[in-house]
Amino acid sequence: MFDLRDLYQQVIVDHNKSPRNFGKLADFNHEADGYNPLCGDKLHVYLKVNDAGVIEDVSFEGEGCAISVASASLMTDALKGKTMQESEDMFGHFQHMATSELDEAPDEEVLGKLTVLAGVREFPSRIKCATLCWHTLLAAVKDRPEPAKTE
Amino acid sequence: MFDVEKVRAEFPILHQEVYGKPLVYLDNAATTQKPQSVIDAVRHYYERDNANVHRGVHALSERATASYEAARDKIRELLNATSRREIIFTRGATEAINLVASSWGMTNIGAGDEVLVSEMEHHSDIVPWQMLCERVGATLKVLPINDAGELCMDQLDSLLGERTRLVGIVHLSNALGTINPVKTIIEKAHAVGAKVLLDGAQALAHLHVDVQALDCDFYVTSAHKMYGPTGIGMLYAKEALLDAMPPYQGGGDMITMVTFEKTQYNDLPYKFEAGTPNIAGAIGFGAAVDWLKKTGIDAASAHENDLLAYATEKAKAFDGLRIIGAARDKASVLSFTIKGVHPHDLGTILDREGVAIRAGHHCAMPVMQHFHVPATARASFAAYNTRGEVDALFAALTKAQELFA
Known part of the structure; x- marks a missing residue:
């Protein structure tokens, strides 16, 4: 029997309560909006990328459920120091984890702390909450003007 | 005489378990269940x-x-x-x-x-x-x-x-x-x-x-x-x-x-x-x-009003709960938010307790804008709901709050 604690692990509850990298960056050169019209979750992601394509700083603002806030908080922690390409690859791995079969162990080596979000696989209606920030990140990397959606 | 157990017996869908818990269906404003006769x-x-x-x-x-x-x-x-x-x-x-x-x-x-x-x-x-x-x-x-x-x-x-x-x-x-x-x-x-x-x-x-x-x-x-x-x-x-x-x-x-x-x-x-x-x-x-x-709209709505009053009383005593919508003339719907727990998380947690509620904007985004909330949780009552189900709702809410403590 799947336990609610598998979804709402203490790490997620903590990140929801005190999200890391929350607020607007003073200095940024990429940004994008993310919006989930189904539940009204809104995110904004700011990126400071240097000439070598490395993410020097990243932050987010917005409101949403615990899964979406914790996911954004964990994501911003994980992205610092990564290149744009590496962050896109990570998105791929994260997306795979969030939608994979339950018996497949998440790739801890690549995803690190982000594996605490693997529990969303058991909750189909909540997968989008976990991936919204990643779609928004991708939109920021690509400088897309329209808000990112999870579709 | 309104007999809620007799009413419940007419709705086959109510007699099931969800995640090992008896189904408590409180999403009637989204859609009601159907009696056998329908x-x-x-x-x-x-x-x-x-x-x-x-x-x-x-x-x-x-x-x-x-x-x-x-x-x-x-x-x-x-x-x-x-x-x-x-x-x-x-x-x-x-x-x-x-x-x-x-x-x-x-x-x-x-x-x-x-x-x-x-x-x-x-x-x-x-x-x-x-x-x-x-x-x-x-x-x-x-x-x-x-x-x-x-x-x-x-x-x-x-x-x-x-x-x-x-x-x-x-x-x-x-x-x-x-x-x-x-x-x-x-x-x-x-x-x-x-x-x-x-x-x-x-x-x-x-x-x-x-x-x-x-x-x-x-x-x-x-x-x-x-x-x-x-x-x-x-x-x-x-x-x-x-x-x-x-x-x-x-x-x-x-x-x-x-x-x-x-x-x-x-x-x-x-x-x-x-x-x-x-x-x-x-x-x-x-x-x-x-x-x-046959059931009687008056009898059914009197029963629902009793449930709403009972639930509202419990809601008022619940720490951190804010009721959205406190009109003098009200029926069937208890919309609310709980401090520190987003309505969607509430929806998921309650679901695992067998309690079905709605979490979201209820296709009334201007109402959410008025109350400055992104969404609310909503329990809505029908003729077949019971006080015991209201108790189950609040027990599940307590559990949600504990999970986020």
């Missing part, structure tokens, strides 16, 4: 009577037509409409509003005219009017709500004027539970020559509606929120209005004679029912009306 009526139609209506010369078609038209008569009686010609079957309340906006609206609303809706409308009573106003150059005006979730009736007079053509008001709000003073609104609207459409999607399972006593011009509803099937609803409109309105859709059944030069439209109500209708749905709708009458 399920049987739909099943009987498909098993015994399935045929197209209104033109067959064989036994099955005659039986199907009789059941379909009998459903119309039952709805006419429920609403106390003058004539069966005033009851038009639609896909639901949404289609009924779109029908009025397209047919009556395009003929009677022009540039510079005004349509007045309220801040607590469901999107289905906002967007069709917005689309119409854009098309014809009319203005959409909004009657605001106060922080209790009641209409600001003191502003009604100043919002009504000689350019007001239509007032669209929800009878019972799905997001707040507010019962609106529709009789007063209708009188005031008529005084300036405006027509009134009441959105009764949420109302008919809980309130007595007499369209003649109300003197409303249009009344719409969906069967699935009053123990009937999905995909069927109806428009009531005064016959004189329907007579003057052009058809909404063209096709079979809405004509008496077609040539390439000219088509003669059918009489009411068929003028507005193009194509093969949702026959099974209409028959199920009729069975739902029978069920409501």
Whole structure:
């Protein structure tokens, strides 16, 4: 029997309560909006990328459920120091984890702390909450003007 | 004597477990469950009577037509409409509003005219009017709500004027539970020559509606929120209005004679029912009306009011809970937020406890904007709910709060 604690692990509850990298960056050169019209979750992601394509700083603002806030908080922690390409690859791995079969162990080596979000696989209606920030990140990397959606 | 256990026994779906817990279904404002009699009526139609209506010369078609038209008569009686010609079957309340906006609206609303809706409308009573106003150059005006979730009736007079053509008001709000003073609104609207459409999607399972006593011009509803099937609803409109309105859709059944030069439209109500209708749905709708009458709307709503009062009392004592919508005149709906727990997380956690509620904007985003919340959690009651289920709801809420502590 799947336990609610598998979804709402203490790490997620903590990140929801005190999200890391929350607020607007003073200095940024990429940004994008993310919006989930189904539940009204809104995110904004700011990126400071240097000439070598490395993410020097990243932050987010917005409101949403615990899964979406914790996911954004964990994501911003994980992205610092990564290149744009590496962050896109990570998105791929994260997306795979969030939608994979339950018996497949998440790739801890690549995803690190982000594996605490693997529990969303058991909750189909909540997968989008976990991936919204990643779609928004991708939109920021690509400088897309329209808000990112999870579709 | 209202016996909730007897009522529950009539709803097969309620007797199941979800994630190993007894199902506590408190999402009735989204859709109600169906009694066995409604399920049987739909099943009987498909098993015994399935045929197209209104033109067959064989036994099955005659039986199907009789059941379909009998459903119309039952709805006419429920609403106390003058004539069966005033009851038009639609896909639901949404289609009924779109029908009025397209047919009556395009003929009677022009540039510079005004349509007045309220801040607590469901999107289905906002967007069709917005689309119409854009098309014809009319203005959409909004009657605001106060922080209790009641209409600001003191502003009604100043919002009504000689350019007001239509007032669209929800009878019972799905997001707040507010019962609106529709009789007063209708009188005031008529005084300036405006027509009134009441959105009764949420109302008919809980309130007595007499369209003649109300003197409303249009009344719409969906069967699935009053123990009937999905995909069927109806428009009531005064016959004189329907007579003057052009058809909404063209096709079979809405004509008496077609040539390439000219088509003669059918009489009411068929003028507005193009194509093969949702026959099974209409028959199920009729069975739902029978069920409501047999159970007693007064007895059922007294029971629901008791549940709402009991739940509201518990909600007020619950730490960090904010009730959204505290109108004096309320029914069936308890909308709320809990400090530190997002409604969607509440929805997921409660679900695992077997408790089904709605979390979201309830298709009433302006209401969320008014209360500065992205979403609310909503428990909504029907005739088959119990005090024990209210207890289960609050036990699950406590669990959610603990999980986030």
